[in-house]
Amino acid sequence: MTNTVSPLQPFIDRLSLRSSLRSEEKRALCGMKGHYVEVPAHTDFVRLGEDVDHACMVMNGIVARFDQTRDGARQITAIHIRGDMADLPSVVSPRAGWALQALSPSTIFRIPHPELRRVAHQYPAIAEAFWRDCVADGSLFSQWVVNVGRRNALVRFAHLLCETAIRLEYAGLGNRLAFTLPITQADMADVLGLTAIHVNRTIQALKATGYVSIDRATIVIHQWEQLVLLADFDPTYLLIEDLSARRASA
Amino acid sequence: MTNTVSPLQPFIDRLSLRSSLRSEEKRALCGMKGHYVEVPAHTDFVRLGEDVDHACMVMNGIVARFDQTRDGARQITAIHIRGDMADLPSVVSPRAGWALQALSPSTIFRIPHPELRRVAHQYPAIAEAFWRDCVADGSLFSQWVVNVGRRNALVRFAHLLCETAIRLEYAGLGNRLAFTLPITQADMADVLGLTAIHVNRTIQALKATGYVSIDRATIVIHQWEQLVLLADFDPTYLLIEDLSARRASA
DNA sequence: CGACTCATTGAGCGAAGTCAACGTCCGTGG
DNA sequence: CCACGGACGTTGACTTCGCTCAATGAGTCG
Numbered sequence: 001m002t003n004t005v006s007p008l009q010p011f012i013d014r015l016s017l018r019s020s021l022r023s024e025e026k027r028a029l030c031g032m033k034g035h036y037v038e039v040p041a042h043t044d045f046v047r048l049g050e051d052v053d054h055a056c057m058v059m060n061g062i063v064a065r066f067d068q069t070r071d072g073a074r075q076i077t078a079i080h081i082r083g084d085m086a087d088l089p090s091v092v093s094p095r096a097g098w099a100l101q102a103l104s105p106s107t108i109f110r111i112p113h114p115e116l117r118r119v120a121h122q123y124p125a126i127a128e129a130f131w132r133d134c135v136a137d138g139s140l141f142s143q144w145v146v147n148v149g150r151r152n153a154l155v156r157f158a159h160l161l162c163e164t165a166i167r168l169e170y171a172g173l174g175n176r177l178a179f180t181l182p183i184t185q186a187d188m189a190d191v192l193g194l195t196a197i198h199v200n201r202t203i204q205a206l207k208a209t210g211y212v213s214i215d216r217a218t219i220v221i222h223q224w225e226q227l228v229l230l231a232d233f234d235p236t237y238l239l240i241e242d243l244s245a246r247r248a249s250a
Numbered sequence: 251m252t253n254t255v256s257p258l259q260p261f262i263d264r265l266s267l268r269s270s271l272r273s274e275e276k277r278a279l280c281g282m283k284g285h286y287v288e289v290p291a292h293t294d295f296v297r298l299g300e301d302v303d304h305a306c307m308v309m310n311g312i313v314a315r316f317d318q319t320r321d322g323a324r325q326i327t328a329i330h331i332r333g334d335m336a337d338l339p340s341v342v343s344p345r346a347g348w349a350l351q352a353l354s355p356s357t358i359f360r361i362p363h364p365e366l367r368r369v370a371h372q373y374p375a376i377a378e379a380f381w382r383d384c385v386a387d388g389s390l391f392s393q394w395v396v397n398v399g400r401r402n403a404l405v406r407f408a409h410l411l412c413e414t415a416i417r418l419e420y421a422g423l424g425n426r427l428a429f430t431l432p433i434t435q436a437d438m439a440d441v442l443g444l445t446a447i448h449v450n451r452t453i454q455a456l457k458a459t460g461y462v463s464i465d466r467a468t469i470v471i472h473q474w475e476q477l478v479l480l481a482d483f484d485p486t487y488l489l490i491e492d493l494s495a496r497r498a499s500a
Numbered sequence: 501c502g503a504c505t506c507a508t509t510g511a512g513c514g515a516a517g518t519c520a521a522c523g524t525c526c527g528t529g530g
Numbered sequence: 531c532c533a534c535g536g537a538c539g540t541t542g543a544c545t546t547c548g549c550t551c552a553a554t555g556a557g558t559c560g
Contacts, residue, residue, distance in 0.1 A: 018343075049486065065392075067392065067393070067396045069396065069400050069401060069482050070482045071482075073400040074400075075395060075396040075399040075400045077392040077395045077396065078392070089385040089388060089389070092378060092381050092382040092385055093268075093382060093385050093386070093389070093489055095486065097389050097392070097393075097486055097487045097489070098392065121374065124371065124374075124377070127374070127377060127378075127381070128342060128377075130381065131342050131377070131380065131381040131384065132342040132343060134381065134384055134385050134388060135339040135342055135343050135384050135388075136343070137388050138339060138384060138385075138387050138388035138391055139339075139343070139347050141388055141391035141392050141394075141395060142315075142317065142327040142328070142347070142348065142391050143317070143347075144391075144395050145325060145327045145391060145394050145395055145398060145443075146317045146319065146325040146327065148395060148398045148399045148443065149325040149398045149442075149443025150319050150323040150324075150325045150443060151319060152515070152516090153515075153516070184537085184538065184539090185538075185539065186537095186538080186539095192399075193395075193398065193399025193400060194516075194517090195516075195517055195518080196538090196539085197516090197517080197518085197519095197539095197540085197541090198515085198516055198517070200539065200540060200541090201516090201540090201541090202516095204540090216539095232319050232320045232321075236299070236345065236347055237347045239343055239347070402547075402548090403547080403548070434505085434506060434507090435506075435507065435508095436506080444548070444549090445548075445549060445550080446506090446507085447507095447508085447509090447548090447549075447550085448547085448548055448549070450507065450508060450509090451508090451509090451548090452548095454508090466507095
């Protein structure tokens with residue numbers, strides 16, 4: 001084993017946004033064994049109702065957690081990016097109440113539950129960090145209920161952009177003002193609870209404000225403050241220490 | 251102190267739906283100190299952005315977790331009933347990203363975080379049960395995103411009824427076929443992401459199916475199977491062991 | 501009896517959906 | 531090298547679900 005960066009490093013960085021871990025604990029996390037899986041775009045790799053015995057860390061690519069109605073309509077309930085342990089909740093609830101699909105070609109690092117349980121049992125601070133990350137998941141869901149329930153298409157899309165910008169920045173994938181989001185408009189529709197056609201029109205409307213340029217997967221935000229205002233975006237719900245601190249001192 | 255039932259009993263029963271606790275652990279939970287607070291209907295008792303140092307168990311009444319948009323629209327993201335620790339997540343994330351309001355006159359049992367942390371640290375099984383309950387919270391949110399994003403008013407309302415019926419039954423508050431839900435149509439609108447007027451019309455439409463009778467707060471379900479079908483309701487997401495087991499053996 | 505909250509109804513409107521077609525890009529294979 | 535096909539994006543015409551505004555019941559409490 002070389003002393004280069006562990007595959008788990010992005011995950012540890014993610015946890016560290018919300019929890020303080022000592023280096024001993026980080027080493028324990030790094031010590032977890034797992035293996036890589038390559039997933040092509042638009043391929044499910046966890047199916048609804050399955051009993052899973054491992055958790056999936058997103059190494060690269062964009063992954064969606066989704067659910068479906070009986071008539072086939074799909075709703076994406078979470079977007080996962082580098083460093084996210086997409087189904088960390090499965091450690092305490094192994095029956096998948098969700099499905100996972102790669103929205104862009106993705107690399108997954110799969111970690112058996114026993115490995116995760118082992119480090120959690122050995123280090124209470126790790127167990128708490130896992131717990132806290134699941135709480136953060138819930139916080140994002142909850143905010144998404146507000147978006148879908150009470151904000152119109154334009155504001156909802158703007159909110160998605162703000163959230164994604166911040167999360168990508170914290171994941172070390174570009175700047176909040178310029179990033180790539182390689183997903184189709186149909187996928188965005190399933191995130192936003194809209195149709196693909198309306199997403200298309202909403203994107204045009206947002207571009208018309210001049211706050212943002214969107215060309216294929218490339219997104220450039222020209223007026224961040226304005227976009228935040230339009231989106232009614234308050235990053236507190238992301239439960240990132242930095243952001244809370246900034247807000248508290250404001 | 252008498253040897254009668256502890257105020258915490260409903261909470262322990264709730265945890266026991268999803269986690270196995272030994273009697274020693276249950277005793278430890280019972281030993282947590284807290285105090286009662288009476289909250290009148292339509293009164294906030296936790297405000298958005300507040301730093302809380304205690305968690306609120308619902309003893310009686312109906313409690314809503316909600317969030318608001320800048321223009322004042324309210325979205326209820328969770329309904330809490332007897333036995334729910336409405337803000338258990340606050341134990342690991344004390345800055346409230348939500349507000350809590352009693353929808354009907356309610357009795358809250360407030361437990362200081364240090365008490366909860368003490369038992370969680372002392373008994374890893376309790377920490378895991380707390381974690382699992384937060385995961386269940388997330389699972390309900392996630393399902394609610396699907397409802398609001400992809401189901402129309404009638405189906406969405408039917409889904410709410412099914413979920414509520416099951417949860418009230420498991421909380422020991424009546425039968426899934428006959429229960430009371432003392433909340434106004436305006437509150438339901440904020441749950442469903444609709445207007446109160448449309449809720450009213452949706453209730454009439456649902457009554458017209460004959461599956462359900464609704465009179466003020468009194469709800470009687472005449473055709474459960476039909477309602478479940480209409481609602482596209484699969485209780486797996488509630489993460490109640492019983493229900494999962496039943497489904498698995500089906 | 502008012503005053504208040506909550507439920508109900510009607511008429512008109514608008515945001516988002518549906519259906520259908522066409523454009524554009526890109527990989528593949530004849 | 532170009533023809534074809536498939537995936538994705540764009541546009542227009544029309545429909546519909548749910549919202550807005552406004553008014554009217556119905557129940558309750560001081």
